Amino acid sequence: MNTLNNTAEELPISSYTKSTEWVHEVLESDQLSDAKQHYGRRRLSRGILVLFWGLRVYVAVMIFLVVLQIWNAFHVAK
Amino acid sequence: MSGHPFQSLDGSNRVTVEDVKRARDRLQVRRHRSAGRWWMVLWLLVGPGILVMLGENDGPSMISYATTGASYGIGFFLPFIALTFVMAFVVQEMTVRLGAATKRGHAELIHERFGRFWGFFAMADLVLGNLLTLVTEFIAVRAGLGFFGVPPALSVLGAFVLIVLIVSTQRYWTWERIVLSFAIFNLLFVPVAILAHPVSSEVVRSFFTWGPIAGGVTGGFILLIMSNIGATVTPWMLFFQQSATVDKGLTPADIRHGRIDTALGAVIAAVAAIATVLATTPLFLHHIDASNFEGADFAKALVPYVGNVGATLFALGLFEAGIVAAITISLSSAYAFGEVTNRPHSMNSSLREGWPFYAVLIAAAGIAAVLVLIPNAPLVFITLIVNVIATLAMPPAIVFLLLLVNDREIMGEYANRGLSNFFGIAVTVFLILAGIFYGIVTVFPHLLPS
Numbered sequence: 456m457n458t459l460n461n462t463a464e465e466l467p468i469s470s471y472t473k474s475t476e477w478v479h480e481v482l483e484s485d486q487l488s489d490a491k492q493h494y495g496r497r498r499l500s501r502g503i504l505v506l507f508w509g510l511r512v513y514v515a516v517m518i519f520l521v522v523l524q525i526w527n528a529f530h531v532a533k
Numbered sequence: 534m535s536g537h538p539f540q541s542l543d544g545s546n547r548v549t550v551e552d553v554k555r556a557r558d559r560l561q562v563r564r565h566r567s568a569g570r571w572w573m574v575l576w577l578l579v580g581p582g583i584l585v586m587l588g589e590n591d592g593p594s595m596i597s598y599a600t601t602g603a604s605y606g607i608g609f610f611l612p613f614i615a616l617t618f619v620m621a622f623v624v625q626e627m628t629v630r631l632g633a634a635t636k637r638g639h640a641e642l643i644h645e646r647f648g649r650f651w652g653f654f655a656m657a658d659l660v661l662g663n664l665l666t667l668v669t670e671f672i673a674v675r676a677g678l679g680f681f682g683v684p685p686a687l688s689v690l691g692a693f694v695l696i697v698l699i700v701s702t703q704r705y706w707t708w709e710r711i712v713l714s715f716a717i718f719n720l721l722f723v724p725v726a727i728l729a730h731p732v733s734s735e736v737v738r739s740f741f742t743w744g745p746i747a748g749g750v751t752g753g754f755i756l757l758i759m760s761n762i763g764a765t766v767t768p769w770m771l772f773f774q775q776s777a778t779v780d781k782g783l784t785p786a787d788i789r790h791g792r793i794d795t796a797l798g799a800v801i802a803a804v805a806a807i808a809t810v811l812a813t814t815p816l817f818l819h820h821i822d823a824s825n826f827e828g829a830d831f832a833k834a835l836v837p838y839v840g841n842v843g844a845t846l847f848a849l850g851l852f853e854a855g856i857v858a859a860i861t862i863s864l865s866s867a868y869a870f871g872e873v874t875n876r877p878h879s880m881n882s883s884l885r886e887g888w889p890f891y892a893v894l895i896a897a898a899g900i901a902a903v904l905v906l907i908p909n910a911p912l913v914f915i916t917l918i919v920n921v922i923a924t925l926a927m928p929p930a931i932v933f934l935l936l937l938v939n940d941r942e943i944m945g946e947y948a949n950r951g952l953s954n955f956f957g958i959a960v961t962v963f964l965i966l967a968g969i970f971y972g973i974v975t976v977f978p979h980l981l982p983s
Contacts, residue, residue, distance in 0.1 A: 475548040475552075475553070477556070477560075478548045478552055478553055478556040479548070481556040481559045481560050481563065482552060482555065482556050482559060482782070483636070483784055485636045486552070486555065486636050486782060486784075487548065487549075487552050488549050488551050488552055488877060488879070489547045489548075489549060489552075491636070491637070493645055494635075494637075494642075494645045494646060494942070494943055495645065495646075496645075496646060496647070496648060497646040497647065497940060497942065503936065506932070507647075507651075510929055510932065513928060513929065514654070514929065517925045517926070517972075520921070520925060520972055520973070520976050521918070521921060521922055521925065523976050524918050524921045524975065524976045525914075525918055527976065528913075528914045528918050529911075529914060
């Protein structure tokens, strides 16, 4: 008897109290919502650190441009 | 975190309602794959790619394509639009691999690998940009249904109720299939294009000659190119497709189908986009000034050339573009929120388990809907700034995408290699530069030649 298929097809979800083995068999371990392990922080090379500082500068400039555009748009919309 | 845990026999990892629903879907894939029914496997696995591409053909995009057709007719922009979808495929394919290999969403990976600051920045930036974009989607819904005389309040509230109903299925598979059935109506612009009777030989010639360019290379032409490039891939697309890939339960074994799904989406979306350009070429040929047209204006202006049927289809297409984008964009906000705050974030979550996720999704759509209905709300103001925010927010998102997809610690054998990195980096750099340029010239328009 194919317990795996019968469990999945014939029983409503609320009845899955007897066995969840089939879920463990079907899903990969890190697909289980409660079982994910964190990868941890990536070690950043010097190049990527420089890139991130560039991104920080970019974000600051981006915020300035957006505020400026909001200011321009405010006057156009008036 | 889990509201309805199911205890496994040996007391090991708890299994949630979300896990059980996802496992059910995966069991179907496994069964058909074992039986060699490739067509069923493909049917089961398509979804995120098609939805993200057709979601990107949102209200403002379709209006942009309509404006392009009305301003430039058949010529340069037909092959150019096709090229933009090729670039979109290159970028979006990376999100499929990321999601399938790591089983984590985009915001989740940024948060885990690069820290809290960048994780929360990515999420906040996305949610804010999405909120403003959602306003433009509800404007498109209002415009589309306004053609049929539907009062704005009824069309916007009706669209919001529809979004809530679809979300309430609490089942990723059901949600996906319902939205796909809406999204396919993006092809409504194809019969409108046929009714516009474009000259086939001119259409074919434009793909070989990339011309003509009506009016020559002007500041307006450059701006339209930059805005089209900048709108090719927007941040929500990266977050949505990767998270939906994870929510759907794709694994590395499904990457090939994920690529097919993304390619299918790009082709369908490109066909719809090009059809929209062709649909409005009668306005170009008859020298109708459509520069200030809004959504429903196009439908009304097309009546003499494509008939009432064509105009009706155009308006319905606009409604579809707005509603599908509203659904997918609000979901991308909810995914990012759940991933960064470490809460359940799945369309398979029960209401009890995932109430913050559903609350963010519904709130995102609800706030945008309310804004559209407020009398004298600054909608023009929002429309003017949303493009700038979306294009300027793209570079950080796409830089993180490239860093993550090249991270061999998490990607293993699925990391970018030589050729994929070449195309990935080339497209990324091109999109970043175009986006920055567009953002700058929008804020400082005098920099462009008149």
